[in-house]
Amino acid sequence: MRIIDRIYIDGQFVTPHGSELGDLFNPTTEQRIARVRLADAEDARAAVAAARRALPILASTSKEERIAMLRRLHDAVAARSDSLAATMAEEYGAPAYFVAASVQRAATVFLDAAETLKAFSFEQTIGRAQVTLMPLGVVAAITPWNSNCGFICGKLAAALAAGCPIVIKPSEMSALQTDAVTEALHEAGLPPGFFNIVTGTGPVVGAELSAHPDVAKVSFTGSTATGRAILRAASESFKRVTLELGGKGPSLILADADLGQAAKIAAGAGLMNSGQACVAGTRILVPRAKLDEFLPLLTAAVAAVDVGPMVSRKQWDRVQGYIRLGREEGAEILTGGEGRPEGRAHGWFVRPTVFTGVRNDMRIAREEIFGPVLSVIVYDDEEEAIAIANDTAYGLQAYVMSGNADHARAVAARLDSGRVVINGAGHEPMAPFGGFKQSGIGREFGHYGLMAHLEPKAVIRP
Numbered sequence: 001m002r003i004i005d006r007i008y009i010d011g012q013f014v015t016p017h018g019s020e021l022g023d024l025f026n027p028t029t030e031q032r033i034a035r036v037r038l039a040d041a042e043d044a045r046a047a048v049a050a051a052r053r054a055l056p057i058l059a060s061t062s063k064e065e066r067i068a069m070l071r072r073l074h075d076a077v078a079a080r081s082d083s084l085a086a087t088m089a090e091e092y093g094a095p096a097y098f099v100a101a102s103v104q105r106a107a108t109v110f111l112d113a114a115e116t117l118k119a120f121s122f123e124q125t126i127g128r129a130q131v132t133l134m135p136l137g138v139v140a141a142i143t144p145w146n147s148n149c150g151f152i153c154g155k156l157a158a159a160l161a162a163g164c165p166i167v168i169k170p171s172e173m174s175a176l177q178t179d180a181v182t183e184a185l186h187e188a189g190l191p192p193g194f195f196n197i198v199t200g201t202g203p204v205v206g207a208e209l210s211a212h213p214d215v216a217k218v219s220f221t222g223s224t225a226t227g228r229a230i231l232r233a234a235s236e237s238f239k240r241v242t243l244e245l246g247g248k249g250p251s252l253i254l255a256d257a258d259l260g261q262a263a264k265i266a267a268g269a270g271l272m273n274s275g276q277a278c279v280a281g282t283r284i285l286v287p288r289a290k291l292d293e294f295l296p297l298l299t300a301a302v303a304a305v306d307v308g309p310m311v312s313r314k315q316w317d318r319v320q321g322y323i324r325l326g327r328e329e330g331a332e333i334l335t336g337g338e339g340r341p342e343g344r345a346h347g348w349f350v351r352p353t354v355f356t357g358v359r360n361d362m363r364i365a366r367e368e369i370f371g372p373v374l375s376v377i378v379y380d381d382e383e384e385a386i387a388i389a390n391d392t393a394y395g396l397q398a399y400v401m402s403g404n405a406d407h408a409r410a411v412a413a414r415l416d417s418g419r420v421v422i423n424g425a426g427h428e429p430m431a432p433f434g435g436f437k438q439s440g441i442g443r444e445f446g447h448y449g450l451m452a453h454l455e456p457k458a459v460i461r462p
């Protein structure tokens with residue numbers, strides 16, 4: 001059986017000091033396909049030390065040098081896109097359309113960062129002060145399994161653009177993908193220590209990085225519960241944090257929306273990445289007067305979406321538990337239900353499930369399920385719709401569907417959400433990404449993502 005027994009520190013692949021082995025699975029077959037030798041706290045400290053040695057070198061590079069490095073990283077990842085996609089399909093199991101988009105984005109995120117850097121000024125004069133935006137220092141990135149290469153590349157791109165070396169701890173469940181992307185990144189030939197990648201568990205390597213005194217910032221993507229633990233650990237040395245956490249996004253269908261189009265958008269937004277998406281629109285808000293017309297359209301739209309398996313047995317059990325809970329709470333199943341989809345004897349596949357008769361105070365409407373389970377909630381007027389949309393602990397991404405652009409924008413303006421997507425508009429990679437409320441702290445991507453890695457320093461003349 002294949003064993004991933006290397007991590008990446010100081011520009012080299014090295015054997016971890018940690019010796020514990022973790023299992024890696026193919027979620028489509030449920031077979032164990034490889035094992036990973038997990039890094040430990042000593043490995044994390046070695047990676048931070050390498051990043052710290054690299055700090056003065058990276059911090060003193062010019063904008064042009066960093067742009068050139070970002071372009072080399074893009075080219076290296078793009079050149080390996082086929083093998084990255086194959087590894088992602090095997091270890092994560094997502095539908096082909098999602099794998100292709102994810103891998104492409106893992107490469108283009110470096111070009112986006114290069115564009116941002118090109119337009120960015122690190123110097124400003126304010127009165128008698130010369131203000132310089134300085135790199136924060138060593139960044140630790142901790143990432144989840146639901147778009148492994150995308151998160152690794154996105155966080156690396158932003159840190160490098162700012163002049164900060166980085167130590168990345170990806171999810172221990174994505175070690176094959178991490179190994180494949182690390183090999184691509186190594187090909188870019190960056191100086192030692194600029195980026196370091198150590199796969200280990202959260203409570204060991206993640207916790208060490210979140211508390212390490214030489215780490216100036218933690219950039220985390222993952223669950224709200226882990227985000228809270230990281231925030232606590234980071235507070236000891238006042239580390240800067242960017243926390244990209246969970247969501248329970250509303251898909252708000254306004255009374256003037258084209259219902260056929262709205263059903264397709266709502267199904268796509270709710271089931272993207274097999275429902276394992278922080279930005280999924282999992283609460284579908286429908287005008288009461290349109291419900292009977294809308295539900296058959298939604299059932300058909302859900303059936304047309306390609307949904308892959310859950311990442312793990314644990315995640316499958318968790319989603320099944322929420323489908324049971326929905327029934328116990330008194331919601332009705334429009335389509336789907338417990339168990340595997342018909343014709344699937346193996347694999348952690350879930351039946352895409354839509355509940356109707358959901359009240360916004362039910363747990364299925366309040367908690368992030370992270371699987372293909374959607375709730376339809378009816379409203380009587382637009383004020384009530386906006387109140388329901390905002391009545392959540394989260395605020396990451398919302399969706400508005402309307403036949404009138406001004407109407408959609410007016411409603412979008414009233415939603416407490418880091419992003420609002422109108423009528424199925426696509427991703428905007430340069431726009432800030434991040435959440436209101438318990439969906440997190442800070443923003444990633446573009447100008448705002450770069451700013452989050454910098455500290456202003458004012459030198460005042462007499």
Ligand code: NAD
Binds near residue numbers: 226247277278
């Ligand atoms: P998770 O919080 O369990 O794990 C995320 C990462 O944190 C992993 O690398 C894990 O090893 C590490 N970790 C766990 N415990 C830790 C600790 N005590 N200290 C430091 N690190 C620790 O999340 P997950 O199950 O991997 O991913 C799913 C979650 O991620 C969902 O809640 C989802 O909403 C969220 N997510 C958010 C975004 C976003 O951008 N807002 C994007 C994708 C996923």
